[in-house]
Amino acid sequence: MATIKEKKNIRHLSLSELEQYFETLGEKKFRVKQVWEWLWQKHAHSFDEMTNLSKDLRHMLADNFSFPAISVDATQYSADGTIKSRFRTADHHLVEGVLIPTDERKTACVSSQIGCSLSCKFCATGYMDRKRNLDYDEIYDEVVLINQQSERVFNKKLTNIVFMGMGEPLLNYKNVLKAIEKITSPDGLAMSPRRITVSTAGVAKMIRQLGDDKVKFKLALSLHAANDRKRNEIMPINETNNIKALVDALNYFYQQTGNEITFEYILFKDFNDSHQDADELIKIYRQVPADLINIIEYNPIDQALFSKPDENAIQQFMQHLERNRVNVRLRHSRGKDIDAACGQLANKE
Template sequence: MSIAKGKNIRELSKDELIHLFDTMGEKKFRAQQVYEWLWQKHALSFADMTNLSKDLRQKLGEQFSLPALTVDATQYSADGTVKSRFKTYDGHAVEGVLIPTDDRKTACVSSQIGCSLSCKFCATGYMDRKRNLNFDEIYDEVVLINQQSERVYEKKLSNIVFMGMGEPLLNYKNVMRAIERITSPDGLGMSPRRITVSTAGVAKQIRQLGDDQVKFKLALSLHAANDAKRNEIMPINDTNNIKTLIDALNYFYKQTGNEITFEYILFKNFNDSIKDAEELMKIYRQVPADLINIIEYNPIDNADFQKPDEKTVQQFMNFLEKNRVNVRLRRSRGKDIDAACGQLANKEGAL
């Protein structure tokens, strides 16, 4: 096995590590020790691997890199939400959020540095996409947020949502590989049922999730219930219209039986009328969706949208509930530190 000098050691499988140590004349159990340091003990450098000899650590350091994510800055909201800016090995910044409630501690993680989808209501959509996060960087986000949860709340993470910066399904391989490590017994050992991947709607990749028989939940960021309005705020709808997405979601459900939710942000005088609620109800009835999450809009500098008043929100909710739609109002958390839905990377250098 030929390995390029400086290769990321976490790219190696356990079998490849065992083979490597064999060729180095090292005992097999050393490979297991290194694997544990990488995926369970969360070593940030080879120097951290204290049960290896200094000589072996030096050899590994000469041959491999270990480009771990680090916490660059942290903010604490009045409501208990914690937002972190993580720094990548090549100097990029990416944000993740710990959202605590009484019964759960949720990590909201990013999958890309920036985003290419340009949704008009989302701060990340106004950034360029610099690059995809690698699978081990996504894993590191979860590890670091879990460490925060244990430190601040003395509880481990209970849930993970891929609702941070970027479109997870446009970084498909890395997201899938990260989830494999997060759910693996020799990784973080989390149940896939406690993971939700949120997409702005990449129909082809939603179908791929079905073909791959994934075990996690899926959320579709709908935000408008007809193509004309959705085209206006989400350019991805030009190539992934609502009918195409309905077909893809039905295919996903047929293949996996996994829970599907719709996410719907209410914008004042745009998608908050009873007619909009009727159209949303019709979409809901065409998919075996478990729930519609109605989300409060969180203002950002680049966009002119406003949130509707409480009366309008209540009328919208009442209409859906009266028509036997399972709907929930999701109050935003972390607004005071720009950690709420759609606000990540809102203000340059704000942390």
């Protein structure tokens, strides 16, 4: 019995592969440019949308290629203007992305995996299974759809992208880099890589790889505890990627790229918010040419027992860092009322 040949995803063809295919059809060269524009600049989500191609050619493409675009499955609007989207993939998985608006910025927070394998104790996504990595064209779709939302709701294009949604970007390395290549390409969204930040829970080997690949985007390390004992407790990845290994990897990344490095540090009441914790954090900050420490308000989730320190404790922690000449900023949570804030993405109904 003949097996049905699986169609190749048309967006996984390079421009030269697409040109070769059109040559075999005997089609004119300008058709390749038209299709390429639909795929990456005009953001078609089906062959039917390619209206300047003949119906016969559209049918021919549909017969020979798949076009598995993601779509918006549900949207929630926060009282503070934040918009959370639940996206559905062509194979019916769900993944979330967030549009975070401020007066001067419109930021997309995008996911890189469906679920996550890292099991960080404070993060809702960490309690989900990792189903699979997102392909680069799916990550690109997330950004395109959030950009369209931004233009529709705020009449402004995205200014920034952060890979801080579901999943660990450096465990989906090739797809994340390829997605960023498309996002920054003149053929794609033409966004500056300096406006993109990739956030990692800390995969030392892949941080070094970013340095070797001379990437141009910014890097954020989700530190959240400033000694190995506490970090092991809340982030199991630290057992194989301890703080010293991460410090060494960040220094290597900076030597190779000169790109901005940020530390992310969620404050948990009575866990990592003491003077001693602050002193240990200062010590790490001084070992790396980091630009900034982002102090993040903790957003409670059903599965974890952590709580947020009171405002006074947060201020004291911040002031101690500032007195020690640390560039520190408090990142207020956005979209808490719709479970769209840092650590809350979990495909809830």
